[in-house]
Amino acid sequence: xxxxxxxxxxxxxxxxxxxxxxxxxxGQYVLxxxxxPGDQSVAPPSPRFSQLVRDDAPALQVGIEALDVAxxxxxxxxxxxxxxxxxxxxxxxxxxxGMLVATRGFGGDLMGSDVSMSAALVKDVRAGQATxxxxxxxxxxxxxxxxxxxxxxxxxxxxxxxxxxxxxxxLMQEDCGxxxxxxxxxxxxxxxxxxxxxxxxxxxxxxxxxxLRMVPK
Numbered sequence: 001x002x003x004x005x006x007x008x009x010x011x012x013x014x015x016x017x018x019x020x021x022x023x024x025x026x027g028q029y030v031l032x033x034x035x036x037p038g039d040q041s042v043a044p045p046s047p048r049f050s051q052l053v054r055d056d057a058p059a060l061q062v063g064i065e066a067l068d069v070a071x072x073x074x075x076x077x078x079x080x081x082x083x084x085x086x087x088x089x090x091x092x093x094x095x096x097x098g099m100l101v102a103t104r105g106f107g108g109d110l111m112g113s114d115v116s117m118s119a120a121l122v123k124d125v126r127a128g129q130a131t132x133x134x135x136x137x138x139x140x141x142x143x144x145x146x147x148x149x150x151x152x153x154x155x156x157x158x159x160x161x162x163x164x165x166x167x168x169x170x171l172m173q174e175d176c177g178x179x180x181x182x183x184x185x186x187x188x189x190x191x192x193x194x195x196x197x198x199x200x201x202x203x204x205x206x207x208x209x210x211x212l213r214m215v216p217k
Contacts, residue, residue, distance in 0.1 A: 004126050045088035049074060052086070052129075059083045062093065063211035065200070072215070093203075093210065097123060098196030100189070100203060100210065108206025111135045111143055121152040123194040125170045128152055132176065134137055136204050150176040158188055162196060165216040167197050181205065 052074035091105035117130035
């Protein structure tokens with residue numbers, strides 16, 4: 001229990017850090033540190049990212065918990081219910097109804113996943129068990145698929161304020177594991193809409209957890 005409470009506390013701090021980093025002048029969304037491991041310099045935004053900023057595309061605040069780096073991604077595309085968000089250095093995350101299903105450009109990427117059972121429980125704020133499947137890019141560029149048994153439970157009501165917007169959310173916890181790996185995901189869900197307002201979602205053993213928060217218009 002203490003470990004989970006500490007995790008929630010770290011998540012709040014990461015998201016606060018993300019929010020403060022991205023509170024720039026209107027239309028200015030610059031990564032203060034590199035989003036990715038390796039080169040820690042700040043690269044100029046890609047032309048695609050710059051165009052999305054000019055178009056005022058929806059924004060997603062993202063933090064890499066293990067590296068204590070954060071930035072803003074912009075929504076690049078929506079296809080068949082999958083939303084792809086791109087960073088200024090062209091890394092991407094793909095979400096389905098707010099659930100993380102893929103990453104690109106991080107290394108050890110989550111190539112794809114089936115999280116439909118978990119999503120049904122989380123978005124309906126229901127407790128229960130689910131199975132999820134992740135495919136990762138492993139050694140020699142081989143894709144490895146792993147399954148996880150997950151238990152979804154509610155941790156009660158949480159009030160959130162993001163900018164000028166206030167949300168009354170239910171905090172849903174998802175404990176997942178297999179014989180080799182375990183992880184915990186956290187979701188702050190608006191019960192009225194089923195929207196995941198913010199979350200902490202595991203992206204694999206290489207990247208670790210990502211902190212994600214929607215930016216209200």
